[in-house]
Amino acid sequence: MSTAESDSHGNPRPLSSPEYAVQAVNVTKTYTNGYVGVNAVRGISVAIPCGQMVAIMGPSGSGKSTLLHMLGGLERPTSGQVFIDGSDIAKYSESKLTVLRRQKLGFVFQTFNLLSVLNTIENVALPLLLDGVDSGNAYSRAEESIREVGLDHRRNTLVNRLSGGERQRVAVARALTIQPTLILADEPTGNLDSVNGEQLMHLFCELVHSKGQTVVMVTHDANIAAYADRMIVIQDGRVAEDVTVKSHSPAIEEDHQDSTGNGSSFDV
Numbered sequence: 001m002s003t004a005e006s007d008s009h010g011n012p013r014p015l016s017s018p019e020y021a022v023q024a025v026n027v028t029k030t031y032t033n034g035y036v037g038v039n040a041v042r043g044i045s046v047a048i049p050c051g052q053m054v055a056i057m058g059p060s061g062s063g064k065s066t067l068l069h070m071l072g073g074l075e076r077p078t079s080g081q082v083f084i085d086g087s088d089i090a091k092y093s094e095s096k097l098t099v100l101r102r103q104k105l106g107f108v109f110q111t112f113n114l115l116s117v118l119n120t121i122e123n124v125a126l127p128l129l130l131d132g133v134d135s136g137n138a139y140s141r142a143e144e145s146i147r148e149v150g151l152d153h154r155r156n157t158l159v160n161r162l163s164g165g166e167r168q169r170v171a172v173a174r175a176l177t178i179q180p181t182l183i184l185a186d187e188p189t190g191n192l193d194s195v196n197g198e199q200l201m202h203l204f205c206e207l208v209h210s211k212g213q214t215v216v217m218v219t220h221d222a223n224i225a226a227y228a229d230r231m232i233v234i235q236d237g238r239v240a241e242d243v244t245v246k247s248h249s250p251a252i253e254e255d256h257q258d259s260t261g262n263g264s265s266f267d268v
């Protein structure tokens with residue numbers, strides 16, 4: 001098994017190897033609730049190669065979301081290192097982390113952080129506009145992401161008038177619009193019915209297997225985890241299992257294209 005410190009043959013590899021989208025090296029996280037410390041993550045090392053789809057599973061409270069947040073620089077580890085692009089992001093300043101997240105990482109979380117005063121396309125274009133992309137370019141890239149998630153017909157609708165599932169898809173479109181190297185998703189299908197949940201997984205598979213992007217998702221749903229190339233099971237803040245379940249699945253790519261050829265086959 002490949003770990004952060006060694007390859008599949010057990011040979012030591014340099015830290016922050018560029019073949020990895022993200023690497024955690026012996027990360028821990030202790031939250032302090034008053035006088036009581038909660039050891040949410042107790043020393044996890046994982047190396048996630050570029051172009052892999054990973055499902056993180058495990059019981060409630062086992063530390064899955066905490067690990068995901070540390071991989072995305074949303075939480076700082078209490079100890080250990082998190083490497084992205086060869087740098088330990090645990091050492092980054094808040095402002096450097098903000099830029100990294102905006103430029104390189106796509107987040108699909110249940111709390112969508114969508115701005116209710118903006119419509120779909122404005123929300124999706126926002127990260128690009130904040131990053132200084134000119135508005136013509138930002139809006140045309142936003143249109144493309146909205147098409148990918150099958151929400152063209154809602155492009156001008158205020159997000160607080162959308163259903164939970166539609167908002168979830170806006171959040172996905174917003175995450176995709178920056179073409180992130182790493183997509184981090186916490187229960188990404190939580191608000192979707194089974195058809196749209198499957199379509200989102202097909203889209204993730206397409207991004208991973210055709211475009212070389214990397215997806216790390218937390219899920220309780222075994223059917224959703226079955227789309228992943230690798231499953232990491234967390235228990236009591238540690239890795240209990242780390243299994244590569246399959247490699248590239250061309251069938252999924254072929255299935256993904258709809259009759260219009262635009263790649264979106266969400267149930268609208």
Ligand SMILES: Nc1ncnc2c1ncn2[C@@H]1O[C@H](COP(=O)(O)OP(=O)(O)OP(=O)(O)O)[C@@H](O)[C@H]1O
Nearest residue numbers: 031032033038040059060061062063064065066067
């Ligand atoms: N901000 C926080 N402050 C204090 N304790 C926290 C905080 N966030 C998480 N915890 C605690 O850390 C532990 C791990 O939480 P985490 O949310 O990572 O688990 P999880 O596996 O994602 O759970 P679930 O599947 O229920 O979402 C839990 O005991 C939780 O109560």
